Amino acid sequence: MKNWFKALCLFPSLVCASEWTGYIEGQGRYFTQEPFDSAQTDSTLSLAFEPEYYHAWDDDRQSFIFRPFLRWDSQDNNRTHADIRELLWTHVSEEWEVQAGIGKVFWGVTEARHLVDVINQTDLVENPDGEQKLGQHMIKLSFERTWGVLDIYALPGFRERTFPGEEGRLRSHPRVDNDLASYESSAGNKRVDLALRWSHSLGDWDIGLAHFYGTSRNPLLQPIQNSANEIVLAPYYELIHQTSLDLQATKGDWLWKLEALYSTSDREDVFSYTGGFEYTFIGLGDSDMDLGVLTEYMFDERGDNAPIAFENDTFIGLRLTANDEQSSELLTGVIKDMDSSAWLYNLEASRRIGDAWKASAQIRLWIDVPEDDPLYTISQDDYIEFNLARYF
């Protein structure tokens, strides 16, 4: 096997680096409450595998990366899935950088939600926080100059959001049926979306301005009767124009953050933002530990009619960084809906064990969520999660 990969090094006379790395991770989730639907599971075990092949040549001016992802889940058939997170060729010159293939891009600065991050579709079956993303087909051209970085994206091919299956927790009631997905664009999921982003650092300020024209990554979910005479939710993907701003001011121990967007579709125009700060107490009580205090406010002008959970909500969190040999970290916080009784409690912790292992845990609780809240359907799905990963 190894020799075969070495053979990928097509020009052995040139300096050429190639390697396999990655991880394999076992996960257990325990749900503490009765599910809404008796078909849903109380606990689940799963296994994730994410190898990565990297190869660089032409004096590192060109590189190739391949990063598939596989998860097997003991309960939810939709969560047992595979994806190509990256399959990307990069060519760098003095003047520009071009990338082609399947890639992953992140835009934004805030922590409680990633509002302006629009390029990749959310792999929602992975985690309800939406931070895991599906690979996106792309051709990207980037210019880095004294006036900042300009990125131009052509995004051929649309990825549908993944949703938990019938046996899975953390899903809507009724469940989403991806077989019934429909599109505003006549090209369906074959449409080529476009995006442009300018970003720059000016002293203490980091700024990003972007425009996206294409199929929205957030589907509208419409109740419909499927062929089995079952009521399900059908995703409908609109075309949108979205202009966004992300801004961070780094002032000593204070980080001030803002993400804002204005989005238009045939149906509605939406203004939304997330803003706040992170303050870090360094060397807590004469130790090596740092304690960060985070506060962010989330707003969506559609208010209670917004199809999203956070339309007038405040996040308050603590981030504890031990700065120890095991890189121990803890992030905990609450999101409070300012218009209702709803709370969301969240805890994420991780620690390296030895050189190659990493243990992590998550707790998410939904508290006092009223029936008219978009989060109501998962409010019985409080869970505790443990992960153990082996890196290679």
Add this chain to the structure above:
Amino acid sequence: MKRLLLITLCSLLPLAGNAMTPEEQGLEIAKEVDRRDTGFHDFKATMTMLLRNKHGEESLRHMRTKALEVEDDGDKTLIIFDRPRDVKGTALLSYSHKTGADDQWLYLPALKRVKRIASRNKSGPFMGSEFAYEDLSSQEVEKYTYKYIRDEQLNGKDALVQERYPVDPNSGYTRQVVWVDKVEYIPLKIEFYDRKKALLKTLEFKSYKQYLDRYWRASEMFMQNHQTGKSTLLTWEDYKFRAGLKSSNFGKNSLKRAR
């Protein structure tokens, strides 16, 4: 170049004996250390850290670093982490400045996220080691005030002993005592005193090698923490000076590409 060095050296040393105050003498030593290390343009190197706790348990860190000299300002550096595996691909880009806070961006490969971070956190441990960020960042003359103390022999070498005091109130130190080689003007040993003015750590520079017939770099830097009993041995290898690095190798895009 060598002749110039000799002239400067001769003109500098007699000064040590006459009307200069210890503060002025200390500053002159720091300027000479800086002057002799100016003009390297850029370099690449690999770094290995062997962390050892007081029970003798060890763990390893592997990194690669690239640095670019910036005229009239601090250096730009990029550090790429290779091991432990769970942080592989994480990269730290720093623009250090002669005065004021450095600019730092951290790249998190799992999320593909570039994060601007508060660089005032300079006193914190680097990767859980006994080195603080400020011990590894570009050593600019303006970052300290100085005081010459005495001449002394250290391991058979003539050394100038000076104290230096960090200008930045966020430094973890009140004072450092530096032994500078009297011939080559390179640091041989540094003692670090914490905010309570107690001896915290000692750093020893070992196995110096000269590159481009001019620039001296220690192949080993051994940091002993006297308060916790922990130590870190930092080994530098594969130094390559004037590797053709440009400012385009130290931009936000290069951070995302760092491997």
